[in-house]
Amino acid sequence: MAEGDAETAGGLTGLVTYFRERPRLRTLAVAGPPYAMLVLFFAIPLVVMLLVSFQTDRIGGAWTLANYTEFLTSETYLTVVWQTFIISVIVTAVVTAVGYALAYSIVRFSRRTTLLLLLVILPFWTSYIIRMYAWINILQSGGVLDSTLQLLGLPAVSLLYSQPAVLIGFTYVWLPLAVLPFYASLTNMDGDLIEASKDLGAGPIRTFLSVTLPTTINGVITGVILVFIPTFGSFITPRLLGGTNNIMIGMVIENQFKQAFNWPFGAAIGMVISVVVVCLLILGTRLGGGLISGGDGT
């Protein structure tokens, strides 16, 4: 027994010594597995998608540009892209304004920071579909909002299956996500700067526009990216809350994979979304957004 223990310890010590003398191998042993996993199962699939998007209507078919020409010459699809863009812009603007106001209020005016932050992030960790379902309960005709208004003697409203419903749904799911970078950049900011600005005679609005906003702009850009990109690619929210007029690009992809079974065409649309995403990311990092975890910090 004791002998066995000593042997294992000896083996492990040997291993430790072995790696101590070979630091590069040690780095490879630690960084290699997560690196390999992400390359193999995240990066390579995206490359495969790129390749498939240039094939005819089945995988392994001949090379072609047809998927892209079909997409880019169809007025229907281009309208969908435009509609998706508009919805994403509105959602991003609303979430950024509300989320920043909330983060600012918590950081500057509240002492119960931990509790409030917890209340903000908890909904984010529940199921996305469940959160959409909650809004079906509220917005449908005869739902919570409708019934409450009628009880108060107000006219009936049925918002479900409309663009406002889609906007409310998106705002609801992305608010917690956007508050986090706003909160982080506001807590990292030096509060003395605000005092200094006020001492120099600037009111709250001027102080905000010339001191607070510029110093926290990186957090704002991060938040904008974190909201705009997933909204642009979403299909769940418009499918569950939107009507037939609120088609978004993600729904077209879903359709290609779940009903039409034209994978190469679906892949091509996936590439169109990816191009938008990459452009935004480049723009965002140029402007100073910090997205890399544990990086230089926002």
Add this chain to the structure above:
Amino acid sequence: MSVVDTLMDPLERLLQTHASRMAGVVIALVIGFLWIPIGVLVFMSFADGGVLSFPPDKLTLRWYRVFLNNGTARAAIVTTLTISVPATAVSVALSTMAAYAIDRFVFPGRRGLQLLATLPIIVPLVVTGVAMVLFFRGTLGLGGYPSTVLAHVVRTVPFATLVILPTFLTFDRQLEEASKDLGADELRTFTGVTLPNVLPGIIAGGLLAFTLSFNEFVYTYFVKGSGDPTLPVYIWNEIRYNVTPEVNVISVVFLLLAVSMVLVAVSLTKVELLARR
């Protein structure tokens, strides 16, 4: 300038005097907006009347009994667990290695690893989901189950790394030096000093990875194919084709799981760490 000033000054004074009260109103409104829908779900799970009628005539536990007797829903929970448990285990191991490597080693490709560990959060889920079907099912010819587990690992690693990395970054490395000065080798230092200090962060990362995996829908929806649905896929089908009040009960199950997991995770680290990006 003077016109702007005459307009601005009263506004500035207004904000100056009422800033604190306005902040209180903003906080109350937004927290209300975030929590009222959740309250509605919980309340409606006790509603007696058929499908989605508000206000309910009376309150009942009927739908909880229906849920507990629903074999399909129970099977969906089991299916979800058979995917989430192994995916979480793999994800925690890989995330800890990634966090350790990013914190300790300087190597070519370090920024690449950081980028790769962040991108799955940013790339729209549909895009990655589609790419995964094409590669896992199309190119590799994998079955639904292994494909889904792999997809869940990709989905959870970035978040777990995000939670685990700060605990490595804030760990005081002088403790390790002290341990080595006292004659312990790397192994004893790691198990005796480093691990106990970073373990809470790793457990928190694991709990959040599990929660995320249990809730995962988009990747699963694309990658898994037909066959036993996971609980989120089951709910999706229910909502789209035949809404029953039972869905409200399942919502409460999701809620309780998320709330308990996050509360334990937060008690193990600081809530601020979850807010770090």
